[in-house]
Amino acid sequence: MDYTKKITYHSNYWYNDGLKRAQIRDTSGAIVSLRRSLQYNRENIAARNLLGLVYYGRGEVAEALVEWIISRNFRQRDNIANEYLRNIQNSNKELGAVNQAVKRYNQCLAYCAQGAEDMAVIQLKRAVSMHPTFLKAYQLLALLYLHSGQYAQARQMLKEARKLDTTNEMTLRYMQELKRMQGRRSRQGGRAEEPGKNEIVEYKRGNDTLIQPRPSTVHRSGGGFFNLLIGMLMGAAIVWFLIAPAVQESKAAQMNKEILDYSERIGSLEAQISAQTRMLDSYRATSADTEAAAQNAASTLDSYENLMNVSDQYDSRGYSEDVMADTLLNVNRDALGGSGQALYDELAGNIFPYACRILYNAAMESYNVANYDAAADNLDKVVRMDEGYEDGNALLHLGLSCRKRGDAEAATRHLGRVVELFPETEQANTARAELEAIAMETNAPASPEGEDSGQEGEDSGQEGENPGDPGQGGENGEDGENPGENQGQNGEGESGENLGQGGEG
Amino acid sequence: MLNYEEELKKFKPSLEVEDIEDAVYQEDLSDMSDLLKQVMDRSGASTRS
Numbered sequence: 001m002d003y004t005k006k007i008t009y010h011s012n013y014w015y016n017d018g019l020k021r022a023q024i025r026d027t028s029g030a031i032v033s034l035r036r037s038l039q040y041n042r043e044n045i046a047a048r049n050l051l052g053l054v055y056y057g058r059g060e061v062a063e064a065l066v067e068w069i070i071s072r073n074f075r076q077r078d079n080i081a082n083e084y085l086r087n088i089q090n091s092n093k094e095l096g097a098v099n100q101a102v103k104r105y106n107q108c109l110a111y112c113a114q115g116a117e118d119m120a121v122i123q124l125k126r127a128v129s130m131h132p133t134f135l136k137a138y139q140l141l142a143l144l145y146l147h148s149g150q151y152a153q154a155r156q157m158l159k160e161a162r163k164l165d166t167t168n169e170m171t172l173r174y175m176q177e178l179k180r181m182q183g184r185r186s187r188q189g190g191r192a193e194e195p196g197k198n199e200i201v202e203y204k205r206g207n208d209t210l211i212q213p214r215p216s217t218v219h220r221s222g223g224g225f226f227n228l229l230i231g232m233l234m235g236a237a238i239v240w241f242l243i244a245p246a247v248q249e250s251k252a253a254q255m256n257k258e259i260l261d262y263s264e265r266i267g268s269l270e271a272q273i274s275a276q277t278r279m280l281d282s283y284r285a286t287s288a289d290t291e292a293a294a295q296n297a298a299s300t301l302d303s304y305e306n307l308m309n310v311s312d313q314y315d316s317r318g319y320s321e322d323v324m325a326d327t328l329l330n331v332n333r334d335a336l337g338g339s340g341q342a343l344y345d346e347l348a349g350n351i352f353p354y355a356c357r358i359l360y361n362a363a364m365e366s367y368n369v370a371n372y373d374a375a376a377d378n379l380d381k382v383v384r385m386d387e388g389y390e391d392g393n394a395l396l397h398l399g400l401s402c403r404k405r406g407d408a409e410a411a412t413r414h415l416g417r418v419v420e421l422f423p424e425t426e427q428a429n430t431a432r433a434e435l436e437a438i439a440m441e442t443n444a445p446a447s448p449e450g451e452d453s454g455q456e457g458e459d460s461g462q463e464g465e466n467p468g469d470p471g472q473g474g475e476n477g478e479d480g481e482n483p484g485e486n487q488g489q490n491g492e493g494e495s496g497e498n499l500g501q502g503g504e505g
Numbered sequence: 506m507l508n509y510e511e512e513l514k515k516f517k518p519s520l521e522v523e524d525i526e527d528a529v530y531q532e533d534l535s536d537m538s539d540l541l542k543q544v545m546d547r548s549g550a551s552t553r554s
Binding site: 003004007010011038039040041042043060061062063065066069070095098099102103105106109112113136139140143146147170173174177180 | 506507509512513515516518519520521522523524525528529532534535536537538539541
């Protein structure tokens, strides 16, 4: 066999092999096969064109252009390489982007050699975004992620690389290493193939890079219950210090308002009560006045009747002066009119002197026999007719009679009147002594009867002097018409006897 | 276990567009025919010597 034919056959064989590999996206194997085909026959245009296409498929555009240019040099006509080159030339923008991506890739190699992996990652991300079929960029980026422990990103890059070259040895090896690393992490208790809690997860979606935020470490372990407890305490503190005082203040204000309302109501009610009380008092006063007026009218009527009776009795000359005096004493002079008062005065002037004499004599007789009640009654009438009768002796004996019968109050009143009307007289001295005795009896405890009677005897002795006064009075009344003369004579003997008896008692 | 440095060495710079011309000229286009010719020339040269 001709060697040239054998060479051609071998070249074609490897071309076919390369074509099969290229069809299953085994670009690495295709490149090897096609290179071998070209080693047998450099003018295998099909193999060279396919090689260029394979290079183009894995992002190595410049290498593809080299093969196509060489192919066109070997055959200028009926060569699909011409179409490929024309297509590339017509898309200058894409070629420029590819060229930039290649430049970034080459720059990343320099960064990696200098240890600036971070910069390299950034450049490679940009490169793959500009040239999405750049296999070597994906592989380098995956290596960098594996080196920095970003296994999720590495996996993502290796997935893209495997799409471009399914049997690439480097890609497969990196993926195997990734599995091994994730398996070791799962054995250590961490989650396999999942981003760690402190890892930042980044995803590529088109030209955008999505970064998952780092999970918070606040809610770990048992801090939840502690945080809940703190929250409850803070809420309770807020309620205690902020809300409760406001509520209490509002309640206190409401209570104060109610107290004020009640106070106002009480005040108004008290005012009403006061007004009602005043009205009631006025009604009572009016009623009292009405009753007084009624009584006054009745008294006036009675007074006029008594006055008329006395006038008739006086005109008839059939009644004694003491009887008429009793009736006349029942007349209220102030209730009478002018003519009534004039008639009253006339009758009193005619009747009272005689009546006083009669009643005074009777009273002294009663006094002398210790009938103090009768004496007091008669002397009372005398005093009513003439308070100063016998220079106050009637009033004095009235007081004494009241004291004798135990009416200290009346005695005090009458004796005080004696002192008032007749000062600097014997009657006044006697009255003062009696008043002092009454005062001592009132303040001091009960004393024996002998002493009292002895005191009374002394008093009576003093009194004995006084009855002489009426005698003097009688002496003064030399006309004889004066009833006092008879009274004085009668007074001396009888009163002296009485005094002596009183002293002996 | 990957050796980062060793793996990194496997990555070679990629060809840029500006370097295509030089790459075309530097492309080794020798194939089997050339190799056989060289062998035959050497054998012929050795025979004549």
